[in-house]
Every structure is written in C-alpha cells, then in structure tokens.
Amino acid sequence: MKKLFYSFLMLVTLVIVAGSAKGQVNSTVIQGGTYTYTLKGIVVNTAGTATIDFDGDAAEVIAVTAGFSGTDKTNLIAKAGSYDATFTVHYSTSATVGATGNLIVTIKDGSSNGCTNTIKLNVTVLAAPTINLAIAADKGPQYCQTIANTTDNTAASKDQNNTIKFTVTPTFENINVSGTSFLWSYTLKLPNPSGLLGTTAGAFKVTKGGNDITSDVIATGGLQVVDLASSVTSEEFTVTFYTTSGIAAQNLEGTVSNVSVREDRTGGTTYNENTTINGSDNSATVTVNALPSIGSFQ
Incomplete structure (x- = not known):
C-alpha cells in the first residue's frame, strides 16, 4: 500500500542597532522572541566591565558574540579599544503584553576611579502570534x-x-x-x-x-x-x-x-x-x- 506523507572612558555616543533584516532597531519585540542587537561606537580606555539588562519584564541575554566577553550578563568584560558589541536577547513567553521597558547597557572603565556610561533602548512587548x-x-x-x-x-x-x-x-x-x-x-x-x-x-x-x-x-x-x-x-x-x-x-x-x-x-x-x-x-x-x-x- 502506498502512502502520501504530505538565543573605561566613553568618548563617543553609544548607539544600539538591531540585527534585523532592514537594519532597524528591535524596539518592538514579540513574546518568546529572540533578537540580536549591535551596540556601536564603543571606546574603552582601560578594560572594564559591562552589564546588559531589560527592566520591563523577564528577559535573558543568551549570547554575546562580539565586543564583550563572558557569560554573566551582569558581569561581562568590556575590553580596551574601539569596537562594536553584538549580543542576543530572549524575551520570555510570559513577558507582559504591552509592557514597556528599557534594554540597558552599562559600561564601566577599568582604570582607577574609572567612570560609567549607560545607554537605554525603549522596548515594547507584543503578544506572540x-x-x-x-x-x-x-x-x-x-x-x-x-x-x-x-x-x-x-x-x-x-x-x-x-x-x-x-x-x-x-x-x-x-x-x-x-x-x-x-x-x-x-x-x-x-x-x-x-x-x-x-x-x-x-x-x-x-x-x-x-x-x-x-x-x-x-x-x-x-x-x-x-x-x-x-x-x-x-x-x-x-x-x-x-x-x-x-x-x-x-x-x-x-x-x-x-x-x-x-x-x-x-x-x-x-x-x-x-x-x-x-x-x-x-x-x-x-x-x-x-x-x-x-x-x-x-
């Protein structure tokens, strides 16, 4: 029978750019979605630290692919030099629909008494399809x-x-x-x-x-x-x-x-x-x- 089987020292402004097909920032995200962000224009005088956080609802940084190093999103290493950083963020399937929060990246210069700089991206969560x-x-x-x-x-x-x-x-x-x-x-x-x-x-x-x-x-x-x-x-x-x-x-x-x-x-x-x-x-x-x-x- 046949079958048919039919996730330092700041000298320039930091800018977040999303890794979307059109190069637009992923400021509107979907429950359960995973998005890639690129943070451009980073300049660090002395190797320091970086943190990545979303303050609106549950989210997880699942990979840092360029710029920073480490696996703990609250204690990443920001190397010295001028570069871009790329990382992915997974937004929880239980993230509150309509919730608006900030994707926050904070970088601290590693020199004695080094200062901290921060950038925020406003992000809105939409219901999953x-x-x-x-x-x-x-x-x-x-x-x-x-x-x-x-x-x-x-x-x-x-x-x-x-x-x-x-x-x-x-x-x-x-x-x-x-x-x-x-x-x-x-x-x-x-x-x-x-x-x-x-x-x-x-x-x-x-x-x-x-x-x-x-x-x-x-x-x-x-x-x-x-x-x-x-x-x-x-x-x-x-x-x-x-x-x-x-x-x-x-x-x-x-x-x-x-x-x-x-x-x-x-x-x-x-x-x-x-x-x-x-x-x-x-x-x-x-x-x-x-x-x-x-x-x-x-």
Whole structure:
C-alpha cells in the first residue's frame, strides 16, 4: 500500500542597532522572541566591565558574540579599544503584553576611579502570534463512489472517476506587527487506505494546484507570507481514484501536523500550534463505503 506523507572612558555616543533584516532597531519585540542587537561606537580606555539588562519584564541575554566577553550578563568584560558589541536577547513567553521597558547597557572603565556610561533602548512587548490549522473534506463523512447510467452490458461502476478535495485553512492571531511578516508551515498526510484504484493502473493520485504529488513523500504546505491584516489563502489537495467495487469500506483520512508560524527574519522565532486547544480540527476523514461489484450478462 502506498502512502502520501504530505538565543573605561566613553568618548563617543553609544548607539544600539538591531540585527534585523532592514537594519532597524528591535524596539518592538514579540513574546518568546529572540533578537540580536549591535551596540556601536564603543571606546574603552582601560578594560572594564559591562552589564546588559531589560527592566520591563523577564528577559535573558543568551549570547554575546562580539565586543564583550563572558557569560554573566551582569558581569561581562568590556575590553580596551574601539569596537562594536553584538549580543542576543530572549524575551520570555510570559513577558507582559504591552509592557514597556528599557534594554540597558552599562559600561564601566577599568582604570582607577574609572567612570560609567549607560545607554537605554525603549522596548515594547507584543503578544506572540498564534496559528490554528484546520483541514476539511468536501465529501462525506460517508461517501458512495461514483456510478454511471449503465448501457451496453457494462456495470455502472466501470471506469468511473472520483475526486475528494481536502482543504487546509490557517487562522492567525497577533500577526499585526508593523514591519514584520510571518511564514506558516505544516506537514500533511493523505495515505491511500487500501486498494482504491488510481487514474493510472493501481496508482492513488493526489494533486495540489494541478501538480501531482507522488507517494511516500513528505509535502510541506504553507510557507506563505502573512502580511499584516491581509487575507490568507487556503491550500487545496485533490485525491483522485477510480470507483473500486467489491472491497470493504475504506477510511480516507487527511491529517496535518508540525503546524507552526514563524517570523520571517534571520533568527526569527518559530511558534507551534497549541494542539491541546486546537487539535480537534487537525484531521478529516471520509469513509468510502463498500460498493458491490457486478460483472456482465452472459
């Protein structure tokens, strides 16, 4: 049976620049998101210390990749010299929506009686995006296969074509983030239950957008940009088979899994569907009922 498996001495002004695709500062962030910041124009006379903190809500500095050294965000080493510092910040999934706080970087010169300089970036936390993916069939739940008006001593079931369409439709919340787009994805499974004949000998056929999808291949749908408040189109998969008589009822089931939506940016965070809440609409079953076979008059 074939299956289809569809984180000193300050001489110049410090400026924070985000590592976003457009080079804009990540001053608006999403719950659970991880963002990269570059702090430019650092000049330290004598190696000293640096701290990084967000005072609005839970956040964690998960990596310092340039400029500073160390793993403790409250006790980093600020080397002597002129350079830029790059670090990533993970904002908690429980961060309060609408909360506004400051991402604060403080650098202290390491010389005797060295002074401290500070820069703050005002950051607002937005709700995490959510996705609910539903799959539905255009036939069923009980389906009797196609038969024709019989003539010339031919059974009504002979060479009759059947099509069942499965439509995958996403519903989103919290995607209206200015300057941000999202991608959605999923895995679809549409196995041939057993013995349903295809439009070519023995082949169970599935198409998407007019293109054949072969058996035993994982097909990932979606990956469409969700633009602010624009509508999102559904995706349709069509199952085609010849009327197959003389076999027991077959359950043709389409299921979606690995459902997620993610920010369309380098290092963008992926948010998975909450299947505890939305799992009941992740499958659709059409029972292809038993159809008697008839031979011919003798």
